[in-house]
Amino acid sequence: MNLRRDIFQAMADPTRRAILLLLASQTMTAGAIASNFDTARPTVSKHLQILTECQLLEHKQNGREIYYQINAKKMKEVADFIEPFRKMWDDRFNKLETIMKNYKSQNNEH
Amino acid sequence: MKKLVSIHLFKINNMEQKTKINAEDGKQDLMITREFDLPLELLFKAYAAPEIVEQWMGTKVLKLESKKHGSYQFETTDAHGNVVFKANGVIHEFSPNRKITRTFEMDNTPFGVQLEVYEFEQLTDDTSKLNMHVIYESAAQRDQVLALPFAQGLNMAHNRIQEILNTLNN
Numbered sequence: 001m002n003l004r005r006d007i008f009q010a011m012a013d014p015t016r017r018a019i020l021l022l023l024a025s026q027t028m029t030a031g032a033i034a035s036n037f038d039t040a041r042p043t044v045s046k047h048l049q050i051l052t053e054c055q056l057l058e059h060k061q062n063g064r065e066i067y068y069q070i071n072a073k074k075m076k077e078v079a080d081f082i083e084p085f086r087k088m089w090d091d092r093f094n095k096l097e098t099i100m101k102n103y104k105s106q107n108n109e110h
Numbered sequence: 111m112k113k114l115v116s117i118h119l120f121k122i123n124n125m126e127q128k129t130k131i132n133a134e135d136g137k138q139d140l141m142i143t144r145e146f147d148l149p150l151e152l153l154f155k156a157y158a159a160p161e162i163v164e165q166w167m168g169t170k171v172l173k174l175e176s177k178k179h180g181s182y183q184f185e186t187t188d189a190h191g192n193v194v195f196k197a198n199g200v201i202h203e204f205s206p207n208r209k210i211t212r213t214f215e216m217d218n219t220p221f222g223v224q225l226e227v228y229e230f231e232q233l234t235d236d237t238s239k240l241n242m243h244v245i246y247e248s249a250a251q252r253d254q255v256l257a258l259p260f261a262q263g264l265n266m267a268h269n270r271i272q273e274i275l276n277t278l279n280n
Binding site: 086094 | 257
């Protein structure tokens with residue numbers, strides 16, 4: 001039996017990616033997470049279990065409730081959290097630079 | 111599998127980083143800085159002229175009044191004419207070749223209004239620098255906006271790893 005699930009297999013699922021996004025900035029109970037999806041509660045629980053098994057999520061017992069949160073350290077192993085945001089702006093600025101260089105050479109010809 | 115992950119990260123860390131992001135933990139703002147191979151006037155024009163903003167932002171500019179108390183509206187539609195992105199804001203300060211202060215809000219999202227302060231700086235006759243200071247309503251909202259491309263990118267990262275695995279298996 002494979003105890004440690006594969007991270008990328010876990011992330012391949014759109015519902016699980018949505019759960020990671022939901023938990024990006026807050027801790028939530030299983031119930032609160034499930035209320036964001038149309039899928040049945042046990043299905044969401046299964047997704048949470050998979051994400052926890054591969055250590056992308058951690059859970060804490062607080063009274064009767066279990067709170068889920070992102071395991072930031074594990075996330076950083078997969079990819080730097082801010083890098084895609086930086087890349088998005090870098091691509092945008094590269095485009096701006098190319099467009100304005102063309103604009104400059106066009107205006108110099110006239 | 112572990113080895114493949116570190117190869118992937120190695121590539122990311124060694125990319126040339128012309129654009130820098132500074133987002134401290136727990137703060138509700140961030141700073142984006144970028145140096146351009148462009149004279150200051152051309153860099154500023156890319157923010158002031160609607161027909162140029164359209165080109166590099168990849169969105170339709172419905173309105174852009176580049177002046178104090180002016181406002182702007184962006185809209186992107188898909189092939190079927192459905193609106194997939196809509197944003198608007200007002201301009202608080204418009205100082206040519208120096209500074210733009212404006213608000214930015216995406217319609218139908220939980221991200222709230224953000225305040226954007228753009229400072230344009232001349233470095234040499236042919237190079238310039240942009241400092242973009244963005245202030246969000248809360249630290250949580252900032253982190254959500256930061257996480258958006260990350261969440262979208264998870265899919266791509268997965269595909270890339272899969273491609274590597276497929277190559278190795280063949």
